Amino acid sequence: MRVLAAADVGRMILKGGSARVPEPLPAKFAPGDRVLARNVNPVGHTRLPRYVRGRRGVVDRDHGVFVFPDTHAAGLGTKPQHVYSVRFAARELWGPDASPRDAIYVDLWDDYLDPDGDR
Amino acid sequence: MNGVHDMGGMHGFGPVVAEADEPVFHAEWERRAFALTLAAGFLGEWNIDMSRFAREQMPPAESLGASYYEHWLWGLEHLLVARGLLTREELEARVAVLRRAQTR
Amino acid sequence: MSGGHGHDHDDEYTAPLGETQLRVKALESLLTEKGLVDPQALAALIDLYETRVGPRNGARVVARAWVDPAYRKRLLDNASAAIAEFGFTGRQGEDMVVLENTPRVHNMVVCTLCSCYPWPVLGLPPVWYKSPPYRSRAVLDPRGVLKEFGVALADDVEVRVWDSTAEVRYLVLPERPPGTEGLHEDELAALVTRDSMIGVGRPKAPERRPR
Numbered sequence: 001m002r003v004l005a006a007a008d009v010g011r012m013i014l015k016g017g018s019a020r021v022p023e024p025l026p027a028k029f030a031p032g033d034r035v036l037a038r039n040v041n042p043v044g045h046t047r048l049p050r051y052v053r054g055r056r057g058v059v060d061r062d063h064g065v066f067v068f069p070d071t072h073a074a075g076l077g078t079k080p081q082h083v084y085s086v087r088f089a090a091r092e093l094w095g096p097d098a099s100p101r102d103a104i105y106v107d108l109w110d111d112y113l114d115p116d117g118d119r
Numbered sequence: 120m121n122g123v124h125d126m127g128g129m130h131g132f133g134p135v136v137a138e139a140d141e142p143v144f145h146a147e148w149e150r151r152a153f154a155l156t157l158a159a160g161f162l163g164e165w166n167i168d169m170s171r172f173a174r175e176q177m178p179p180a181e182s183l184g185a186s187y188y189e190h191w192l193w194g195l196e197h198l199l200v201a202r203g204l205l206t207r208e209e210l211e212a213r214v215a216v217l218r219r220a221q222t223r
Numbered sequence: 224m225s226g227g228h229g230h231d232h233d234d235e236y237t238a239p240l241g242e243t244q245l246r247v248k249a250l251e252s253l254l255t256e257k258g259l260v261d262p263q264a265l266a267a268l269i270d271l272y273e274t275r276v277g278p279r280n281g282a283r284v285v286a287r288a289w290v291d292p293a294y295r296k297r298l299l300d301n302a303s304a305a306i307a308e309f310g311f312t313g314r315q316g317e318d319m320v321v322l323e324n325t326p327r328v329h330n331m332v333v334c335t336l337c338s339c340y341p342w343p344v345l346g347l348p349p350v351w352y353k354s355p356p357y358r359s360r361a362v363l364d365p366r367g368v369l370k371e372f373g374v375a376l377a378d379d380v381e382v383r384v385w386d387s388t389a390e391v392r393y394l395v396l397p398e399r400p401p402g403t404e405g406l407h408e409d410e411l412a413a414l415v416t417r418d419s420m421i422g423v424g425r426p427k428a429p430e431r432r433p434r
Binding site: 126127128129143144150151153157162183189192195196205210214216217222 | 239240244245246248249250252253254257260264265266268269272273277333335336337338346349350351354355356357358359362363371372386418
């Protein structure tokens with residue numbers, strides 16, 4: 001184990017530690033693709049919020065390849081995959097009382113998404 | 120996990136109250152809890168996803184009544200004990216010693 | 224959330240320590256004795272985030288984008304690299320995206336699952352950002368939340384809420400306030416508030432100066 005020394009604090013913080021993985025893995029989705037957030041209820045760690053599960057959205061942008069938190073938190077490896085910002089219409093999430101114009105963008109990994117084949 | 124940390128869309132927490140000219144830390148223990156968490160993270164015994172998952176395992180009723188750095192503290196204790204860097208007994212014993220020291 | 228601890232800062236040297244304070248003290252003494260943390264490193268970490276990293280960093284980025292179209296383009300195309308030009312890099316800002324507010328689109332940022340926040344440009348998050356009222360309602364009722372911050376938006380403005388569920392961190396590039404045409408970059412930076420870079424506020428209006 002390495003103990004953080006005072007002299008290294010500035011350098012280590014400025015260096016940071018990106019969760020980005022420099023591997024050219026293929027993306028399952030592209031901007032503009034319609035996707036369905038999976039309806040799953042894992043008992044471990046996940047970054048798939050309940051409020052988007054089972055909801056339909058559109059891929060806004062591909063952020064690139066990142067460590068997958070569900071396996072990483074469990075000590076089961078980094079399982080690198082693409083992360084996308086997915087746009088969900090406010091009405092898709094909250095129903096007809098929500099603004100017709102507004103949207104929620106949620107960053108989601110490949111393993112949280114399926115193609116939305118119904119539309 | 121479907122925990123209370125997953126708050127998007129919940130009702131009942133009241134209005135957002137912003138503090139004017141808010142300081143970075145509100146008490147000395149917050150400074151220490153923050154720095155201890157970062158410093159211990161550099162030991163490399165766990166990753167950030169494990170840290171988040173540790174905080175999520177705080178019992179829900181306790182979690183909702185706790186402040187941000189109390190979540191951090193709970194998570195840090197949990198990880199240190201889980202990795203065998205500290206035992207629950209030695210931590211509680213040290214808390215007891217400090218409590219006695221100030222009531223003397 | 225932290226209201227119950229409000230007495231801490233006034234009485235901490237005289238009043239008996241509360242349970243949380245005792246636990247932190249116990250933990251720090253044990254970790255120090257075991258050689259797992261260096262007390263000097265703790266002091267350096269606290270100093271860094273209390274005095275050196277904060278929203279003034281982000282304000283400099285925004286002001287530069289307002290005066291320099293080429294920089295603005297770099298910032299919107301590759302925020303991490305453009306922000307690194309100022310030396311604002313590292314922890315909790317490794318992968319940045321900048322969202323530009325326009326007369327038609329208003330962006331705001333939240334982390335519903337924890338409290339993810341772009342530390343290198345904004346410092347550590349304020350309590351309200353980390354608290355249940357904001358985290359629960361920013362996605363459900365963004366216009367209501369914005370109203371509580373004094374930001375009223377016309378119905379034809381599109382609100383985009385960005386939930387920081389992954390390791391990408393977001394910074395809002397607010398609209399440059401009217402009446403600031405003659406101001407220098409430093410004067411502009413002074414108008415950029417933390418809240419305007421989270422998307423729950425607007426930059427300050429310039430002070431009227433005698434001609």
